[in-house]
Amino acid sequence: MAASNSLERVLSVLQVFSEDRLEWTPEEMMAELGYSRPTLYRYLKTLKDAGLLTSTPNAGFSLGPKIVEMDYLLRKSDALSLNGQPYIEDLAGRYPCTALLVRWYGKKILCVASECSTPDPLSSYPRGRPMPLARGAISRSIMAFLPRRQLLPMVKANLDELSAVGLGDTVEEILDSYRRVRKAGFATAQGEVTAGVTGFAAPIFDAGKSPIASICLTIASAELTPDREIAISRDIARAGAELSNDLSDRRNALDEDENDTMREREHP
Amino acid sequence: MAASNSLERVLSVLQVFSEDRLEWTPEEMMAELGYSRPTLYRYLKTLKDAGLLTSTPNAGFSLGPKIVEMDYLLRKSDALSLNGQPYIEDLAGRYPCTALLVRWYGKKILCVASECSTPDPLSSYPRGRPMPLARGAISRSIMAFLPRRQLLPMVKANLDELSAVGLGDTVEEILDSYRRVRKAGFATAQGEVTAGVTGFAAPIFDAGKSPIASICLTIASAELTPDREIAISRDIARAGAELSNDLSDRRNALDEDENDTMREREHP
DNA sequence: TCGAAAATCTCATGATAAGGGATTATTGAT
DNA sequence: ATCAATAATCCCTTATCATGAGATTTTCGA
Numbered sequence: 106m107a108a109s110n111s112l113e114r115v116l117s118v119l120q121v122f123s124e125d126r127l128e129w130t131p132e133e134m135m136a137e138l139g140y141s142r143p144t145l146y147r148y149l150k151t152l153k154d155a156g157l158l159t160s161t162p163n164a165g166f167s168l169g170p171k172i173v174e175m176d177y178l179l180r181k182s183d184a185l186s187l188n189g190q191p192y193i194e195d196l197a198g199r200y201p202c203t204a205l206l207v208r209w210y211g212k213k214i215l216c217v218a219s220e221c222s223t224p225d226p227l228s229s230y231p232r233g234r235p236m237p238l239a240r241g242a243i244s245r246s247i248m249a250f251l252p253r254r255q256l257l258p259m260v261k262a263n264l265d266e267l268s269a270v271g272l273g274d275t276v277e278e279i280l281d282s283y284r285r286v287r288k289a290g291f292a293t294a295q296g297e298v299t300a301g302v303t304g305f306a307a308p309i310f311d312a313g314k315s316p317i318a319s320i321c322l323t324i325a326s327a328e329l330t331p332d333r334e335i336a337i338s339r340d341i342a343r344a345g346a347e348l349s350n351d352l353s354d355r356r357n358a359l360d361e362d363e364n365d366t367m368r369e370r371e372h373p
Numbered sequence: 374m375a376a377s378n379s380l381e382r383v384l385s386v387l388q389v390f391s392e393d394r395l396e397w398t399p400e401e402m403m404a405e406l407g408y409s410r411p412t413l414y415r416y417l418k419t420l421k422d423a424g425l426l427t428s429t430p431n432a433g434f435s436l437g438p439k440i441v442e443m444d445y446l447l448r449k450s451d452a453l454s455l456n457g458q459p460y461i462e463d464l465a466g467r468y469p470c471t472a473l474l475v476r477w478y479g480k481k482i483l484c485v486a487s488e489c490s491t492p493d494p495l496s497s498y499p500r501g502r503p504m505p506l507a508r509g510a511i512s513r514s515i516m517a518f519l520p521r522r523q524l525l526p527m528v529k530a531n532l533d534e535l536s537a538v539g540l541g542d543t544v545e546e547i548l549d550s551y552r553r554v555r556k557a558g559f560a561t562a563q564g565e566v567t568a569g570v571t572g573f574a575a576p577i578f579d580a581g582k583s584p585i586a587s588i589c590l591t592i593a594s595a596e597l598t599p600d601r602e603i604a605i606s607r608d609i610a611r612a613g614a615e616l617s618n619d620l621s622d623r624r625n626a627l628d629e630d631e632n633d634t635m636r637e638r639e640h641p
Numbered sequence: 642t643c644g645a646a647a648a649t650c651t652c653a654t655g656a657t658a659a660g661g662g663a664t665t666a667t668t669g670a671t
Numbered sequence: 672a673t674c675a676a677t678a679a680t681c682c683c684t685t686a687t688c689a690t691g692a693g694a695t696t697t698t699c700g701a
Contacts (some may be wrong), residue, residue, distance in 0.1 A: 106381065108655075109655085109660085110381065110419075111688095112379060112380070112383045112415070112420055112658090113381045113423075113687065114421045115383070115384075115421070116383075116419065116423040116425070117437075119423065119443070120423070122443070122446065123378055123446070124446060124449065124636075125448060127446060127450045127451075131647080131648085133584070141690070141691050141692085142648090142649095142691080142692095143648095143649075143650085143690075143691060143692085144689080144690060144691070146648060147648070147649090147689085147690090148380070148645095149648095150530075150648090150649090151378075151380045151381055151384065151636070152384070155381075155384040155385070155387065155388070156478075157482070159478050159479070161585070162581065162698085162699070162700095163581065163699085163700090164579075165386075165449075168443050168446065168447055169478065170478040170481050170483045172440060172443045172444055172447060173444055173447060173483055173485065173500065173501045174445075174483065174501050174503060175387070175390070175436050175440045175501075176440055176441055176443075176444035176500075177499065177500060177501020177502060178391070178392055178395060178436065178501075179391065179395070179435075179440060179441060179498075180501070181392065181434055182392060182395045183395075208438070209425075210427050210437065210438040211427065213424070213438050215438045215441055219442065222645080230450075231445065231446055232441065232444075232445060232447070233441045233442050233443075233445020233446075233449075234445060235438075235442060243570075254667095256681090261621060289598075294434075311429075312434075313430065313431065313669095314454065314669095317429070347484075378688070378689080379657095379658060379659090379687090379688080379689085399678080399679085408659095408660095409659070409660045409661080410660080410661095410679085410680095411659075411660060411661085411679090411680075412658080412659060412660070413680080414678095414679060414680070415658085415659090415680090416682090417679095418679090430667085430668070430669095431668085473655090522698095523700095642701105643700105643701090644699105644700100644701090645696105645698105645699090645700095645701105646677080646697105646698085646699085646700100647696105647697080647698070647699090648695105648696085648697070648698080649694105649695080649696070650693105650694080650695070650696080651692105651693090652691105652692105652693105653687105653690105653691085654689105654690085654691105655689095656685075656687105656688090656689075656690085657686105657687085657688080657690105658685105658686095658688075658689095659684100659686090659687085659691080660681105660684100660685100660700080660701090661681105661684105662681105662682090662683105662685100663673080663681080663682080664679100664680080664681065664682090665674100665678105665679085665680070665681080666677100666678080666679070666680080666689100666690105667678070667679085668675100668676085668677075668678085669674105669675100669676095669677100670673105670674090670675090671672105671673085671674080671675100671700090
């Protein structure tokens with residue numbers, strides 16, 4: 106992970122900002138990153154000009170306005186958040202729970218929207234909070250629908266953790282567990298992420314065939330009755346399917362437009 | 374603004390993503406940015422590894438998970454948002470309005486939190502939306518409290534726009550207007566940003582003497598009565614002052630801690 | 642207004658980005 | 672499951688440009 110060129114080096118500056126430490130003085134960064142004074146200041150100037158950092162006199166540097174603006178762009182234009190919001194609101198209205206939209210980023214899953222209908226939520230997953238990759242219903246609802254090519258290396262890489270939550274002791278057993286999730290159309294998990302909390306999650310597809318996200322409902326296990334469990338399963342599976350439809354309709358509409366435009370370009 | 378080195382060039386890739394265009398194919402970026410194929414792909418790989426971009430098969434690149442995570446860090450740890458939230462909730466509870474916290478970034482002001490208590494808000498300023506620098510109560514409540522050194526060049530740069538909203542025709546007249554705002558302790562503006570909307574804003578100070586943000590209330594001008602106007606002015610000025618106190622107390626507490634730590638280091 | 646601390650500049654040197662063309666992964670359609 | 676088409680990466684030479692020690696200028700608080 107060591108930065109091997111100046112591009113990576115300049116971006117590593119961003120990685121020093123964490124939950125524990127949002128303000129850094131140049132001196133501290135020099136020590137942390139091992140850059141010389143002029144080099145660090147060059148990087149800082151560049152990042153500041155790009156808006157990724159901001160400096161406050163006497164308090165050093167912290168993350169800049171461009172971050173907030175770019176997140177705004179994502180929230181405002183992300184088809185998943187926009188189309189999904191009504192679904193999680195609906196779910197949160199039906200049960201005393203937290204409903205989440207979680208996006209899959211290849212190597213990371215991240216909550217992008219959440220709605221909560223319990224006064225004191227057991228587990229808190231606001232937008233931007235990373236989620237575990239190998240545990241929980243969300244992760245499983247996505248992994249189960251990945252093509253074998255992508256799934257296999259991930260299973261191998263996380264074998265221990267996947268066994269620990271009871272998916273099976275060998276790669277084949279785990280793949281079988283995923284096959285069952287795929288058949289059911291949704292995943293459940295009890296206490297894998299937060300003790301006393303059960304999760305229900307269904308995958309969300311964009312026009313393609315591999316999932317891009319998951320819609321999830323987390324509820325205190327104590328609130329569950331067999332009837333309710335069935336109802337939630339049905340609701341979450343339906344929400345996932347409908348949201349997938351919304352997204353692929355939208356995507357197809359866009360593609361149509363694009364084709365039209367291209368045709369127009371060919372025969373103006 | 375032309376990128377003059379590879380650091381700036383790699384960051385300019387981020388600048389192509391806008392409200393209108395959140396998905397770019399490498400081909401399109403090559404055309405837009407004028408980079409060669411291998412160079413662009415090198416940049417993209419670097420940005421993707423840093424999490425700033427993400428690629429979706431067949432749909433090109435868009436902004437990545439790191440953006441969302443960093444915004445989460447800011448929201449979660451920003452003293453302004455954390456301490457300010459109760460104040461804007463309180464204001465939104467008292468009047469049919471939108472209450473905002475707006476941070477000052479040197480060359481840009483940006484909404485970082487907002488609460489709305491009207492069903493159909495006239496003006497919408499959610500987190501991340503940039504605000505005009507030379508117009509409106511927010512801008513004025515900050516500018517008025519800047520040290521002359523910082524204020525003067527900004528006034529000169531925006532002379533036309535500042536005259537247009539009636540602050541005065543010469544630099545001296547405008548500085549006088551700001552002086553009056555400083556005396557009052559808050560700023561108001563009618564319809565400068567959105568027609569039919571009046572804004573009230575007070576500056577927020579961190580321990581230092583120049584303002585770091587503004588707390589603002591926007592309300593339909595039709596909702597205003599003379600009494601209410603007085604009440605809002607008083608409330609916004611008080612909120613700004615109290616929030617400033619909260620922040621500088623916190624900051625001083627931190628500094629104390631730091632001194633303690635240093636003392637401990639000196640005499641372990 | 643001034644003095645200390647912070648940020649930037651200068652410039653010689655050596656490291657390393659750039660890009661044309663070829664090559665290898667990936668993808669989705671059969 | 673296999674294959675053709677497209678997308679992404681590699682190779683390698685050239686010339687560019689990033690680096691950092693030290694000096695200098697700017698900024699900020701008293």
